Amino acid sequence: MPEKTGQDLSGDRIDAHTRELIKELADGAERLTFPLPRSFPFGPPAEYAELRSKCPVAPAVLHGKNSWLIAKYDDVREALQSTSLSADMSHPDYPLNPGMRASLAASGPGAGSFLKMDPPEHDVMRRMVTRDFTVKRVEALRPKIQELVDGLIDDMLAGPQPADLFQALATPMPNTVICWLLGVPQSDHDFFQERSTYFFRRDVPDDVRLTASKELNEYVYNLIDQRIDDPDTDPEADIISRLVVEQLRDGKISRREVQGIAFLMLVAGHETTGNMAALGTLALLQHPEQYKALGEDPSLAPGAVEELMRFLTINNEPNWRVAKEDTVIGGQLIKAGEGVVPLTFSANRDEGHYTAPNTFDIRRPDRDHLGFGYGIHQCLGQPLARVELQVFYATLARRVPTLKLAVPLEEVPFKTNAEIYGVHSLPVTW
Ligand code: HEM
Structure with missing residues (x-):
C-alpha cells in the first residue's frame, strides 16, 4: 500500500488499494457507514481487525459528514490527545445525528456539560467537580457501596428464580450511588433510572428520547432550586450543594451550568456502570473458571475490572471529534471540518499493543486500556x-458461586442499538 504522507496527494486522498478495501468492507459503497455492528456477543465489529492491518485511518461517513475512523491503539491515543480536534457538538461540522441535533436545539448548547466542551471552558468546569472523584473520596464510599451491593444480593436471593440480574442488581447499584452524590432523594431514584434508559436507547423514537431528556433536565433544575433555598454547607456535601455554595453564589458559574454539570454526572454515571456490571457478569459466567477464581480470591477484582473494561469496551460510539484545523493522525491528513472517530474498541483489541488481545484473562498484567477514554476527556468518574x-x-462471585445464565446465550437480549452496549435483561439462576 502506498505510504500516506499526510498531504493531499490525489484530490480525493484515498489511494486505490484503500478504496478497494473500503468497498469490500462497505459492501460496494465508497465509504464505510458507521457504526458497524459488533460481533456476537463480546467482540468488536469484524471489520476492525482488517482496518488495523490494512487501513488504520479509514474514510467513513458519519451522519452525512466525511470522517475518519482511527483503528490502532497508538493512533487512537494520539487522536484523543490532539489539540487540533474538538469535542464540541455545537461546532457546525460536528457529525451529529438528527436526534442529537434536535435534542441540542431543544436544550441549548449544553452549558456545563464539559464532556462536549474544549479548553479552556472544559478545564474550568471539570476542575469544579474533580474533588468529588478522587481515589481517596471514592474509597471512603467503598463500605457503603459494599453494604448496598450486599443488600441488593440479599433481596435477589430471597426472591424467585430466575431473576433478572440487570434489574435486580446492575441497575440499582450505580443509580443509587450517583443519586447519593447528587443528593437526589431515594423516592426519585426510579424516575431517574427510567428516563436515563430511554435517553440512551437508539431503538426508541426521537421524541421519546427528547421527552426523557427534558424531564431529567427539569428534575435537576428543581433540585437546584431546592439547594439554592436550603443548601448543605458541609464541604463534603452533595455535588449540587457544593456547586451552589462554592460557585453559583459567587457568580463563577451560571445556574444553567450547574444544571449541565449535574446532568452530565447523571447520564455519564449510571447507564455506563450498570451496563458494565451486567455485561461483565455475563462475560465472567462465560469463563466459569475465572468467575470461580474471583470468588475465591478478591485480590483478583481490580485486574478483573480492567480486563472487562478492555475486553468489552461498552461505549459504542465514544469520543467523536471534529478537526478544527488540518492535522495528521497516523500519517493521514485530516482536513479541517472532517469528523474523527477514535475507535477505542479497536484499540483495546490491537494485536500490535496487546498479546492475544481476543483472549479474556483477568490475570492479564496490562492496565492501559482505553475503555475510559484518554486525554483531557478521560472519564472523570x-x-x-x-x-x-x-x-x-x-x-x-463470592456469595453466589453457583450463579448461571437461565437462558441460552443466544436468547439474551443484547443492546445492539444503544450508545452504550449491554443487555436489556440478564435472566439468572443459582
Ligand atoms: C464503567 C463505567 C464507565 C464507563 C465505561 C465510562 C466511560 C467514559 C468514557 C469513554 C469517557 C470519555 C468520553 C470522551 O472522550 O468523549 C467518559 C467521560 C466521562 N465520564 Fe465516564 N464512564 C463510566 C463511569 C462514569 C461514572 C461513574 C461517572 C460519574 C459519576 C462518569 C463521568 C464521566 C464524566 C463527567 C466524563 C467527561 C469527562 C470530561 O469530558 O472531562 N463516568 N466516561
Missing part, C-alpha cells in the same frame, strides 16, 4: 466506577 465494579463482581 473512573475511580468511582472501578470501586463499584470491583465490589460488584467480587461480592457476586
Whole structure:
C-alpha cells in the first residue's frame, strides 16, 4: 500500500488499494457507514481487525459528514490527545445525528456539560467537580457501596428464580450511588433510572428520547432550586450543594451550568456502570473458571475490572471529534471540518499493543486500556466506577458461586442499538 504522507496527494486522498478495501468492507459503497455492528456477543465489529492491518485511518461517513475512523491503539491515543480536534457538538461540522441535533436545539448548547466542551471552558468546569472523584473520596464510599451491593444480593436471593440480574442488581447499584452524590432523594431514584434508559436507547423514537431528556433536565433544575433555598454547607456535601455554595453564589458559574454539570454526572454515571456490571457478569459466567477464581480470591477484582473494561469496551460510539484545523493522525491528513472517530474498541483489541488481545484473562498484567477514554476527556468518574465494579463482581462471585445464565446465550437480549452496549435483561439462576 502506498505510504500516506499526510498531504493531499490525489484530490480525493484515498489511494486505490484503500478504496478497494473500503468497498469490500462497505459492501460496494465508497465509504464505510458507521457504526458497524459488533460481533456476537463480546467482540468488536469484524471489520476492525482488517482496518488495523490494512487501513488504520479509514474514510467513513458519519451522519452525512466525511470522517475518519482511527483503528490502532497508538493512533487512537494520539487522536484523543490532539489539540487540533474538538469535542464540541455545537461546532457546525460536528457529525451529529438528527436526534442529537434536535435534542441540542431543544436544550441549548449544553452549558456545563464539559464532556462536549474544549479548553479552556472544559478545564474550568471539570476542575469544579474533580474533588468529588478522587481515589481517596471514592474509597471512603467503598463500605457503603459494599453494604448496598450486599443488600441488593440479599433481596435477589430471597426472591424467585430466575431473576433478572440487570434489574435486580446492575441497575440499582450505580443509580443509587450517583443519586447519593447528587443528593437526589431515594423516592426519585426510579424516575431517574427510567428516563436515563430511554435517553440512551437508539431503538426508541426521537421524541421519546427528547421527552426523557427534558424531564431529567427539569428534575435537576428543581433540585437546584431546592439547594439554592436550603443548601448543605458541609464541604463534603452533595455535588449540587457544593456547586451552589462554592460557585453559583459567587457568580463563577451560571445556574444553567450547574444544571449541565449535574446532568452530565447523571447520564455519564449510571447507564455506563450498570451496563458494565451486567455485561461483565455475563462475560465472567462465560469463563466459569475465572468467575470461580474471583470468588475465591478478591485480590483478583481490580485486574478483573480492567480486563472487562478492555475486553468489552461498552461505549459504542465514544469520543467523536471534529478537526478544527488540518492535522495528521497516523500519517493521514485530516482536513479541517472532517469528523474523527477514535475507535477505542479497536484499540483495546490491537494485536500490535496487546498479546492475544481476543483472549479474556483477568490475570492479564496490562492496565492501559482505553475503555475510559484518554486525554483531557478521560472519564472523570473512573475511580468511582472501578470501586463499584470491583465490589460488584467480587461480592457476586463470592456469595453466589453457583450463579448461571437461565437462558441460552443466544436468547439474551443484547443492546445492539444503544450508545452504550449491554443487555436489556440478564435472566439468572443459582
Ligand atoms: C464503567 C463505567 C464507565 C464507563 C465505561 C465510562 C466511560 C467514559 C468514557 C469513554 C469517557 C470519555 C468520553 C470522551 O472522550 O468523549 C467518559 C467521560 C466521562 N465520564 Fe465516564 N464512564 C463510566 C463511569 C462514569 C461514572 C461513574 C461517572 C460519574 C459519576 C462518569 C463521568 C464521566 C464524566 C463527567 C466524563 C467527561 C469527562 C470530561 O469530558 O472531562 N463516568 N466516561
